[in-house]
Amino acid sequence: MKVLIAPDSFKGSLTSLQAANAMERGVLKAAFSANAVVEVYKIPMADGGEGTVEAVICAAGGRIVKTRVLDPLGRTINSFFGVLSDGTAVIEMAAASGLNLLKPGERNPMVTTTYGTGQLIRSALDHGCRKLIIGIGGSATNDGGVGMAQALGVKFLDAEGKNIGFGGGELSKIERIDISGLDPRVKGADIVVACDVKNVLCGPQGASAVYGPQKGATPEMVEILDENLRHLAEVIKVDLGKDIAEVPGSGAAGGLGAALMAFLNSKLRPGIEIMMDITHFSDRVSNANLIITGEGCTDYQTLFGKVPFGIGQVAKRFNKPVICISGSLGEDYEQLYDAGITALFSIINRPMTLEEAMERGEELLEKVSENVFRLYLSREVR
Structure with a gap:
């Protein structure tokens, strides 16, 4: 199974590379527990800002x-x-x-x-x-x-x-x-x-x-x-x-x-288009079984060309599932279902301050990635 991990940065908390590494650790933990053979490909994304x-x-x-x-x-x-x-x-x-x-x-x-x-x-x-x-x-x-x-x-x-x-x-x-x-x-x-x-x-x-x-x-x-x-x-x-x-x-x-x-x-x-050109992203998506992306906050503004939206559009062409794991889910994030995102999750697992969530961003992202991928693997086994 091939998993493509391509998050944006979690601004103020994680660079896109740090986010991708945390997601990878979670995916590999789930794969190890399920004794599944998984190949992970990481493409940290960016839209032109810091990172x-x-x-x-x-x-x-x-x-x-x-x-x-x-x-x-x-x-x-x-x-x-x-x-x-x-x-x-x-x-x-x-x-x-x-x-x-x-x-x-x-x-x-x-x-x-x-x-x-x-x-x-x-x-x-x-x-x-x-x-x-x-x-x-x-x-x-x-x-x-x-x-x-x-x-x-x-x-x-x-x-x-x-x-x-x-x-x-x-x-x-x-x-x-x-x-x-x-x-x-x-x-x-x-x-x-x-x-x-x-x-x-x-x-x-x-x-x-x-x-x-x-x-x-x-x-x-x-x-x-x-x-x-x-x-x-x-x-x-x-x-x-x-x-x-x-x-x-x-x-x-x-x-x-x-x-x-x-x-x-x-x-x-658009920055996402440039990144996709440089990394030959469409080819990577066509060969993947699952794509995982994310960003600091996913809401209706994500529809205006942000990383998860761009990834969803490409994945839609190849009929590939996309999971978006973000720091938080804001207003009207559900609109992304029609934009190629299969499911969306927040890393917040209990009531906490923004400061705590940002400080623990890497740990929380890894845990949610593991849990989500465990669920995905259970579906694949059946």
């Missing part, structure tokens, strides 16, 4: 390149990106500009910058990479990707012809954009952005209104940031001839999606 590089390198092979960049507040930190065997660079903006790099009291999208993400891109180009996959989940920023572009040589000039500073609060000062210094290697690069967010740049469904508060924005800040992104889009339209404000995904990562399209001519694709 994307680890997941891709684990699933497809490659190496990690370490480098130094500026964090969201302009402090120098250790960072990294991945390089696949074919020379493709895999970058996660969370490794340079992520919310995970800040303490709660440091969150302030008026001043945080994506400059470090631009440094990661530049470093990948320095290493000879000409195809780049950039995951843009988990950002701490709302600067419209201006910092990223600055790191690659673009100048954003104020009324006096001076460069503006870092952060979303500076965007209102932009009078002119000078792209003459943009790293010329960008033009010859094939850049794909792993992005599951469909939000536009501005307005009620824009970057500032929807995601600003979790990055530390007050209601007053949200208004300023939204207007500043609108101003940035207008200057881009005038100086670059590109109208990106209403393009789905332009509001991803505080507007980084817009900048990647405007300055790097990037293409946005």
Whole structure:
């Protein structure tokens, strides 16, 4: 029997690799008890956020390149990106500009910058990479990707012809954009952005209104940031001839999606699709008897392109059963039954706090995986 294990990360608790390992241990314990011969194949998944590089390198092979960049507040930190065997660079903006790099009291999208993400891109180009996959989940920023572009040589000039500073609060000062210094290697690069967010740049469904508060924005800040992104889009339209404000995904990562399209001519694709392409996922599913997936919280939002949904869609084509084991099951998770998921389970086995569940995530996931697979094996024996 072949079991394919392909979870997303359990954010704040387990990386996708840690989750896959816990699921594997549970499956193998059940198999040992039942004296069943089981082959386990693990493909840790990711959607472009924190853990994307680890997941891709684990699933497809490659190496990690370490480098130094500026964090969201302009402090120098250790960072990294991945390089696949074919020379493709895999970058996660969370490794340079992520919310995970800040303490709660440091969150302030008026001043945080994506400059470090631009440094990661530049470093990948320095290493000879000409195809780049950039995951843009988990950002701490709302600067419209201006910092990223600055790191690659673009100048954003104020009324006096001076460069503006870092952060979303500076965007209102932009009078002119000078792209003459943009790293010329960008033009010859094939850049794909792993992005599951469909939000536009501005307005009620824009970057500032929807995601600003979790990055530390007050209601007053949200208004300023939204207007500043609108101003940035207008200057881009005038100086670059590109109208990106209403393009789905332009509001991803505080507007980084817009900048990647405007300055790097990037293409946005759902992160799960990119992962599946890299790992030849359809082939793995076609050869499996059972697929096990999961994520931190499964609810109706999972239907909007998250990992279990993507896996369910592929499994449905091959008529393969899919079990989803998640940290919790939220509102309308039952809708996933029609999306190719056979059964859904939570790792919570008794009343407990969120903190306890996250601390014990690995242990709980292993136990539920064992129990679920015991049931599956009993059905197979009959």
